[in-house]
Amino acid sequence: MTNLASSTNSDVRAEVTGAYAAWDTAFNKADAKGVATAYVSNAKVLPPTHQVISGPEEIEKFFAGLFSGGFTDHKLTIIDAGGDEKVVYSTAKWTANGKGPDGSRQSAGGIATHVFERQADGSLKLRLHTFN
Template identity: 35%
Template sequence: MDIKSIIETANLAWNKALNSGSVKTLAALYTDNSIISAGNGIIHTGRDEIEKLFMEFVKNGVHNHTLEIIEVGGSDKVIYQVSKWNANAAESSSFGGIAMSVLEQYSDGKWLINSHVWNVKS
């Protein structure tokens, strides 16, 4: 199993979904009971909440999101990544930080995000 390739494929799909404004596609990359936090102490659970959160990002003009892998690991059916992320806001300012996500493999072979936490560099 090439963990880095799996993560790179997942990252490409994630960036494509957010950058195109397709929040339904983005939410589908998460498990039904995913937990995410945007570094503000608020936890969002499940695809509906995730979709609402990312809809706000899209409405606020977040675009050109990228991920640069720092580290990957895991085994069998659970893998993780630590990455640097960067994006632009509506006014073209750039912002970013560090993200960590955990992916689970399901019986159909599909990898979905189970946990995703990030911060914003000040």
């Protein structure tokens, strides 16, 4: 496995930025199926609830639950990214808005870690996603 040269780290960062933009777009449309398509078939999502969510069906159901709770305005901002021709990793700050117990708008945010697998067509799909 060949590591990416430092001159291509900006390429990886640009790819991750593009993947994040597509993910945020699906999230902000409350498109749980669209969000789930960003993950490989054996992907894991590890939210702060300590659940282990496996595969696109469970991932879709998890995000549909967030959308029914009024979450929107999601934004991922890259902290770091790197990897090679098969696996790409990234860390990001995330922000979103939801509804508080009284129905008022409430902001949320934290840090996320992502591991992507490069697909045959060169695109990135998530293998692991954890956030707090």
